[in-house]
Amino acid sequence: xxxxxLVKVTAxxxxxxxxxxxxxxxxxxxxxxxxxxxxxxxAEGTSLAGxxxxxxxxxxxxxxxxxxxxxxxxLTYQDKTWTIKPEDIHLTAKTKEAAEAAYAIGRSGTPVENxxxxxxxxxxxxxxxxxxxxxxxxxxxxxxxxxxxIDRDPVNASITLTKKGTLQKQKAVQGLALDxxxxxxxxxxxxxxxxxxAQVPLTPSVTEPFVSDADIAAIxxxxxxxxxxxxxxxxxxxxxxxxxxxxxALIRSQATLSFNDTVGRRTRDAGYQNAGVIIDGEPAIDxxxxxxxxxxxxxxxxxxxxxxxxxxxxxxxxxSYVPAGRDATVADGLLDFVFQNPLPHxxxxxxxxTGSRLTISVxxxxxxxxxxxxxxxxxxxxxxxxxxxxxxxxxxVIDREYMHTDSxx
Numbered sequence: 001x002x003x004x005x006l007v008k009v010t011a012x013x014x015x016x017x018x019x020x021x022x023x024x025x026x027x028x029x030x031x032x033x034x035x036x037x038x039x040x041x042x043a044e045g046t047s048l049a050g051x052x053x054x055x056x057x058x059x060x061x062x063x064x065x066x067x068x069x070x071x072x073x074x075l076t077y078q079d080k081t082w083t084i085k086p087e088d089i090h091l092t093a094k095t096k097e098a099a100e101a102a103y104a105i106g107r108s109g110t111p112v113e114n115x116x117x118x119x120x121x122x123x124x125x126x127x128x129x130x131x132x133x134x135x136x137x138x139x140x141x142x143x144x145x146x147x148x149x150i151d152r153d154p155v156n157a158s159i160t161l162t163k164k165g166t167l168q169k170q171k172a173v174q175g176l177a178l179d180x181x182x183x184x185x186x187x188x189x190x191x192x193x194x195x196x197x198a199q200v201p202l203t204p205s206v207t208e209p210f211v212s213d214a215d216i217a218a219i220x221x222x223x224x225x226x227x228x229x230x231x232x233x234x235x236x237x238x239x240x241x242x243x244x245x246x247x248x249a250l251i252r253s254q255a256t257l258s259f260n261d262t263v264g265r266r267t268r269d270a271g272y273q274n275a276g277v278i279i280d281g282e283p284a285i286d287x288x289x290x291x292x293x294x295x296x297x298x299x300x301x302x303x304x305x306x307x308x309x310x311x312x313x314x315x316x317x318x319x320s321y322v323p324a325g326r327d328a329t330v331a332d333g334l335l336d337f338v339f340q341n342p343l344p345h346x347x348x349x350x351x352x353x354t355g356s357r358l359t360i361s362v363x364x365x366x367x368x369x370x371x372x373x374x375x376x377x378x379x380x381x382x383x384x385x386x387x388x389x390x391x392x393x394x395x396x397v398i399d400r401e402y403m404h405t406d407s408x409x
Contacts, residue, residue: 038106040121043128048102057099060130064093067130067194073187075146077202082146089142090135093194102128132194139187143180150178150204156211158248159219159363161350167363169216175207211250211348218345218365224305224374225361228297228321232355235275235290242266242294243351243358250348251341256310259295259330259337266291266332281316281409292329293321295337297360298349299328302339303389303403304374305347305362311338314406318382325378325385325406343368372398383408 037048037056044063048056072084072091086092105126106118154175160168183200190198230236245263266272266288275289296319302309309328313335318324328337341347345365352359375390384407391399 037102038118038121040123040125041102041105041128042125043098043102043130048128051102053099053103056102057095060093060095060098063130064095064194067196068093071197072134072191073196073198073200075183075200075202077150077204080149082149084139084142089138089191091191092133094131094133098128098130130194131192134191139184139191140180143183146202147178147180150176150202152176154207154209156209156248156250157213157216158211159216159348159350161222161352161361161363165222167220169219172209172212174209176204177207178202178204211248215250215252215346216348219348219363221363221366223347223362223364223366223369224301224303224307225359226297226300226304227357227359228293229357230290230293230321233275234273236356238266238272238275238288238290239293239358240353241271242288242291243297243353243360246294246298246349246360247351248349250346251307251339252346253341253344256338256340258311259298259328260332261336263291263294278315278317288332292327293319294351294358294360295330296322296327297358299337299339300326300376301360301362303376305364306343306369306372306374307347307362308340308342309337309403310340311336312404313337314404314408316409318408323378323385324382324408325380325387325404326376380405 035052037051037053039049041048043060046059048059051059068086068091072086072089075082075084105128106114106121108114109117152173152175155173157172158170160170162168183202186200187198190196230239242263249257249262251257264270268287272288272291274285274287277284277286277289277292279286292315299309299312300322303326312328314325315327315329319327329335330337343364345368347362347364350361350363352361370393372391372393375392377388377390378385379388380386384405386405387403389401389403390397391401
C-alpha cells in the first residue's frame, strides 16, 4: 500500500473515532442530565449536578434559612449601634428562582446549543447566586428612625451671667445630619445578594455652630450694662420678646450688629401685640409697641462698653425710661440701630428681664479697654440735649467723646 493511501486511511479512522467518541459523549451527557441539574452547576461552593428542581429548591431553602437567621445589617456611629433584622424589612430569599435558574442552564437553546452548553458547563462550571428581595419602604422607615436619633441642630457656645455677676460658659455642640440615601445604596447590593450581616459605618455631615468655644474663650467680664423699667402687659410682652432675640448674639472684632436684622420684623405672626408707640410726635397704638425700649437699652449698654454706634436715631419726643439724648428708636424697614465692635476680641450680648426690668449687658475681654472706663454725660436742655462719652483711666479723664445732639418736639 502506498504511503499516501495509508495516510488517508489513518485520517479517516481518526476522524471516525473522534466523531464516535463525541456522539457517545453527547448521548452520555444528555442521558445523565435528563430531568436534573446538569454537570458543572454549583452554588455556595456545592455541586448541584444531578439534583432535581425540587431538590435544588430544598438546597436553596436550607441556605436561605441559615442566611436569614442573622441580622440584616449593623449600622454604627461612634459608640452607638443599630441592628436591622430580616423581619424588619421583610427580607426574603428567592429560592424558587435560584432553583429554576440552576435547572435552566443548558436547556434554553436549540438541541445542539444545549448540548454544547452542557459540555462547556461540565468542563468549566457555572455558579448560581441566591438573591433576595425586601420592602424598600420599610428600610426607608428604619433608616429615618436612625437618622432622627443622630440628627441634631448645632448649639452655639454660650455664656450665662449669674446674679453675682460671674460668667458661666457652656461649650458649643456641632450639628449632625445623616443622609440616608448613600446608606440605602450601600445596603441595597448586600441585601439583594444576601451578604449578611452587612456592617455599615455611618458618617453624618457636621455643621459647626456660629459661636464656637474659641469665640468666647477670651471673654472674661461685663464691659457695659444698662437697665430700664417697664410695666407688665402687652407692651411688656413685646419688650421681652424682642430682647430674647438679642440674647446670645456674638459680634466679632470689627463686625457690626443690626437691631432690625437680629430681632426681625415686629408682626402679629411673630408674636407681637398692639401697644403704645409714638408716630409723628403723637402717641398711638401699633403692633410691636415697646420694642424701642429694647433698642434704647442696648444703645446705652453699647456706649458704656466702648463700642461704636454707626446708625442711630432719636424719637420725636423724649422717652420716659431713659434720659433725653440717650434713646435709639427703630421701625421696620425705616429706622435701625447698628453698632460696630472695634475691639480686638468678640463681644457677647446677655439680655435678662424680671417682668418689669430689662437689663442688657455687653460681655467682652476686659484687657481690650486697656484699663479705661466709660461714663455718659448729657448737657443742654431736655428738648435739645448733647451726649458725650467720657473716657477715664486711673481716675483721670483722658477723652471727652462727642456723640450727638438731638432735637425733640
